[in-house]
Amino acid sequence: MRYEQLPWQEQMKLRVDFNHMMTEFVGQEEGFTREHIEALAGKIQAAHGSMVEKSNAGGMAWRQLPFNQATVVEEILQKAEEIRSWAEAFVVLGIGGSALGPLAVQTALNHLHYNELPGEKRGGPRFYVLDNVDPERVAALFDIIDPAQTVFNVISKSGSTAETMAQFMIVYDLLRQRIGADYAKHIIATTDAVKGNLIKLAQEEGFSAFIIPAGVGGRYSELSPVGLLPAAVCGIDIKELLAGAAYMERLCQQADVFRNPAYMLGVLQYLAMRRGKNISVMMPYAEGLKYFADWYAQLWAESLGKRTNNQGEEIFAGQTPVKALGTTDQHSQVQLYVEGPFDKVVTFLGVENYRQEVTIPRVCQDLPGIAFLGGHTLGELIKAEQFATEYALMKAQRLNFTITLPEINPFTVGQLIQLLEIQTAFVGELLDINAFDQPGVEEGKNATYALLGRPGYEAKKQELAARPEKKPEYLL
Numbered sequence: 080m081r082y083e084q085l086p087w088q089e090q091m092k093l094r095v096d097f098n099h100m101m102t103e104f105v106g107q108e109e110g111f112t113r114e115h116i117e118a119l120a121g122k123i124q125a126a127h128g129s130m131v132e133k134s135n136a137g138g139m140a141w142r143q144l145p146f147n148q149a150t151v152v153e154e155i156l157q158k159a160e161e162i163r164s165w166a167e168a169f170v171v172l173g174i175g176g177s178a179l180g181p182l183a184v185q186t187a188l189n190h191l192h193y194n195e196l197p198g199e200k201r202g203g204p205r206f207y208v209l210d211n212v213d214p215e216r217v218a219a220l221f222d223i224i225d226p227a228q229t230v231f232n233v234i235s236k237s238g239s240t241a242e243t244m245a246q247f248m249i250v251y252d253l254l255r256q257r258i259g260a261d262y263a264k265h266i267i268a269t270t271d272a273v274k275g276n277l278i279k280l281a282q283e284e285g286f287s288a289f290i291i292p293a294g295v296g297g298r299y300s301e302l303s304p305v306g307l308l309p310a311a312v313c314g315i316d317i318k319e320l321l322a323g324a325a326y327m328e329r330l331c332q333q334a335d336v337f338r339n340p341a342y343m344l345g346v347l348q349y350l351a352m353r354r355g356k357n358i359s360v361m362m363p364y365a366e367g368l369k370y371f372a373d374w375y376a377q378l379w380a381e382s383l384g385k386r387t388n389n390q391g392e393e394i395f396a397g398q399t400p401v402k403a404l405g406t407t408d409q410h411s412q413v414q415l416y417v418e419g420p421f422d423k424v425v426t427f428l429g430v431e432n433y434r435q436e437v438t439i440p441r442v443c444q445d446l447p448g449i450a451f452l453g454g455h456t457l458g459e460l461i462k463a464e465q466f467a468t469e470y471a472l473m474k475a476q477r478l479n480f481t482i483t484l485p486e487i488n489p490f491t492v493g494q495l496i497q498l499l500e501i502q503t504a505f506v507g508e509l510l511d512i513n514a515f516d517q518p519g520v521e522e523g524k525n526a527t528y529a530l531l532g533r534p535g536y537e538a539k540k541q542e543l544a545a546r547p548e549k550k551p552e553y554l555l
């Protein structure tokens with residue numbers, strides 16, 4: 080059934096307003112018109128065909144996650160219930176897609192001061208994500224948790240990421256010293272079924288493991304056990320999260336290409352890139368969606384930032400993601416967006432109904448400059464500010480569009496994740512690049528291994544030793 084033939088209740092519960100993308104802004108240099116889209120019809124159809132082909136060949140296994148995890152979801156719920164029965168803290172050790180998704184979903188769907196709530200109100204263990212090896216940050220965490228009352232979820236698709244495995248080794252040693260034989264119940268691995276060191280350790284040491292399915296890369300893994308276990312441990316309804324993602328996936332499967340919201344969002348970004356907009360600002364107008372900007376930054380940068388296309392031609396593709404937050408960054412970045420270079424597109428993530436409301440009291444009524452605020456709610460204020468910022472950008476002919484969630488809940492968050500992942504993959508097809516690898520990070524990893532004396536990296540170590548001394552210009 081075509082998207083528009085779906086009953087209105089089934090039509091997309093996220094609304095996408097192309098504030099200044101598809102509107103017929105004739106005469107406005109920055110507007111796109113339907114003609115721009117239709118001129119790409121052949122390319123859009125080809126990209127769609129390639130998406131279907133790759134999906135059918137199992138290349139986009141992440142698209143099936145909303146449908147094929149019933150068994151593992153039950154296992155996760157059971158494990159979460161056990162952890163919630165005794166653990167005071169749950170710590171994710173991971174980085175990139177192994178950390179940003181859990182952080183984004185936790186922030187969206189739990190109390191914004193979840194860790195500070197009293198235990199009976201929190202209902203589950205305090206939640207921490209350790210996604211760096213800054214010694215001060217790692218040491219600081221151990222100042223506020225008791226390892227004997229903590230579960231550490233080590234998440235690594237490769238099972239070999241230096242940062243995550245270094246954190247693991249610290250925790251592994253500390254737990255064995257502090258707790259002894261039954262330390263294993265304090266560690267849960269989420270990793271590949273066969274690749275890497277982590278699965279081997281789990282099997283040898285007997286700690287629980289959840290598997291990241293083959294074909295699910297880190298930045299596309301939030302709806303796998305990577306995100307589902309931490310969410311379930313913190314009391315988030317993971318079945319609703321998957322239901323929302325399933326809704327969006329079905330919507331994108333049913334809609335024809337020109338009505339597919341993920342595809343259309345992708346086409347507009349593609350058009351913008353071709354017009355030199357090499358910066359993509361993600362600006363949620365909700366504290367709950369703040370870390371979605373961080374999650375999306377990796378998804379967008381690591382998927383699309385590629386030197387060559389599938390033909391081996393050097394194209395240096397990609398768009399620089401910028402994390403912003405409304406209304407906060409109206410007072411730090413919007414000046415640039417309204418008056419600076421015509422080199423960016425702004426995506427607003429709006430919310431129809433905030434889950435809490437606060438009324439501004441009618442005080443200071445003798446000061447007209449602020450008295451007008453009295454009686455309004457903060458929800459009215461933040462939505463007015465969002466609209467005003469969209470308007471200011473549009474007036475300055477700056478490309479922007481808005482994705483609006485009716486409310487932030489597991490269902491809409493699941494939709495948003497699936498929507499943005501499909502959008503990203505589709506732009507990868509339009510650019511004719513591989514959106515699922517990240518060759519550009521290997522050099523840094525290898526240099527790190529060499530500097531730390533990893534066996535087999537001696538040649539790299541010599542190369543590094545021969546490097547020209549880095550002399551900042553001002554020191555010459």
Ligand SMILES: O=P(O)(O)OC[C@H]1O[C@](O)(CO)[C@@H](O)[C@@H]1O
Pocket residue numbers: 174175176177234235236237238239240243297298381517520
């Ligand atoms: O889950 P892993 O294999 O530890 O990788 C962590 C992150 O590092 C990267 O591989 C980049 O180095 C990301 O793609 C990934 O999300």
